[in-house]
Amino acid sequence: MADEVKLYAVAGSPFVCRAKIALNIKGIKYENLEQDLRNKSAELIKYNPVHKKVPVLVHNGNAISESLVIVEYIDDVWKGVPILPQDPYEKAVARFWAKFIDDKCIPAIFKAFPQGNEQTDAEALEQLQILENELKVKGTKFFGGDNINLVDIAAGFIAYWLGVIQEAAGKELVTKEKFPKLTVWADDFVNFEVVKEVLPPRENLLGFFKKRFGKA
């Protein structure tokens, strides 16, 4: 039986992009259903009644929501290139860092831009420094080693969206000097084949954030 895979998406969403990267890693064909979040479709509400958000993956009629849950699902269903390590401890470490990015890094970044203050800036820098140190300690190209894993995918926001946000806000908080490891990692990540193929165009994101920050 042919698999039916649909992704309820919004092109510019970093969370949707996580699902797209995961699907691309496994080479899965899917139907991309672009959503208008200001006018949510009945289908989106049906498939994600709790949060009514994207991304939602619908696989043979079964709906899965929350980007990290979706990525783990994709790894569970489709074999091939692994997204999570096999070893239970390494898996726990990967899940820990992915959650850290969601719970601490991303919210801190949103608080610090477009304006923020001394406190929000310090908080964002502190969380990112923890990630920078982790990369330094690992000493590998990606959090996943030679290949990207769950953590790299979760951190995609930092690799791609953060730069756009900084430019749109006209505020450079995260610099190459302060975060040498993350800077190199970010460049490697956005140029990694399966990622490059699904990243939304930068100009579109820039336009979106400039408008959102009232700087268009």
Added chain:
Amino acid sequence: MVEELVFVNFWSSPFGCRVKIALEEKGIPYDYKEEDLFNKTSFLSEINPVYNKVPVLVHNGKSICESLNIIEYIDEAWSDRSPSFLPSDPYQRSQARFWADFIDKELYEASKKIYRCKGEEQESGKKELLRILKLVEGELGNKPFFGGDNLGFVDISLIPFYSRFYTWETFGKFSIEEECPNLMAWAKRCSQKESVAKSLVDPIKIYDFIFYLNKYLTK
């Protein structure tokens, strides 16, 4: 190789309680170390440098942090011991993760508003809490447990908060039994399990502690 397993916790933590239930369910022997959250040791900051929080599980010198993460780790590292907390079917597994994540993100925060705030904020906390509990109750449906016939990932994630029902009801002046009768029945069913009965903290102790903590925090 001799297994070395240390479970680091604070007695009132619902997150730590999850881990205790998981260890008891699988019958895994462990050493227990109580951390005083008002006087944290340097040991805690060594094993959990990012958050400096409990619970932490230290297995043969390697530390695993964040309670849901720890439960999945226990399930995988001791996959030879039953029961399994997560279903084998990937879709069912994703649903279990979704609901545990939902409980994690929303329940504790909403509940804090009930006993830390007054007036409008407390009311909104109460409304939010009931919304969450009703959604979760809907997910349970007619099943005896979220995990089906046995305790699963979602059951373990949620049941520790049963110890806090009394606190929420007393501060918020409402009855969970009235609002969510099926969920209450589920909670009572869970507490008949030995692993849960052994691990749940006495609700009065929790109430007294939270009452004391409120005073301490507002000094």
